[in-house]
Amino acid sequence: MNTFNRFIVTTLLVLFASQAFATSPTITKIERINVNTILVTLDQGIKPVSHFDVPIEGRFYILLYTSATYYLGSSSISIARTPTAVNPNDNGFATQWQWEEPALTATDNDGLSEITINLNAYSSDFENDIGHSSRDYTSTLNLIWQHDLSITSINTLDTNEGANLEHTLIASDTAATFSIIENTSGLFSLSDTNNTLTFNGTNTDYESTTKSYTVKIKATTGNSDDKNTEQTITANLVDLNDETPTAITLTGDRTIAENTRTGTELGTLSAT
Known part of the structure; x- marks a missing residue:
């Protein structure tokens, strides 16, 4: 076997091994980071799939719902959102993606503290560096987000x-x-x-x-x-003890016979 053939065989073996052991990207966390922004974190970088005849535009497909209400999508239809990469590398891969979600206004108006979120990035939209797509993800989204700024003095x-x-x-x-x-x-x-x-x-x-x-x-x-x-x-x-009594009065008979027993009631004192 000549050198060129050895090179081809080696390359194919390396490619086969990388495909065999590589895993699809997995979503590890979805969180609300401010009033209307949701952030998705993955275990490895992804980027939108590049099509020859279609501009690159990766989309997430989202459902937001409780047991009784769908705030985004429905039981049969998910809604597409186009996220933005957070600190992508030179090749456009990023482990974090975020988007603005108007539906959070409705969850706030209803006083919800958490909601179920289902997110899917189809293989036609996102891939990792060897072509694997991310997976479907369903979890509870905590809707309570912490301000970076807070007033710490007592109220x-x-x-x-x-x-x-x-x-x-x-x-x-x-x-x-x-x-x-x-x-x-x-x-x-x-x-x-x-x-x-x-x-x-x-x-x-x-x-x-x-x-x-x-x-x-x-x-x-x-x-x-x-x-x-x-x-x-x-x-x-x-409350302070700062009120001076006025108009002291004594009501009752206000007469008493001589030799009356000590402790006999004479009348009632009152004041304003």
């Missing part, structure tokens, strides 16, 4: 009636700036340094009908959803 304050109170606002990112977005009572204000919240309680009275006041604060470090967060702060009034 419940106790303050004496008729007194002012200062509260330092703290966020998980020290670069965050704060603003008041809801101040129904008008008793809250922010300092020039933007992180000191003042409750102007000089005229508050625990004996009035209002015994607590709220304000909604927003922290921000940018324009995207994961760089903004809100917190409602409640200031609860503490």
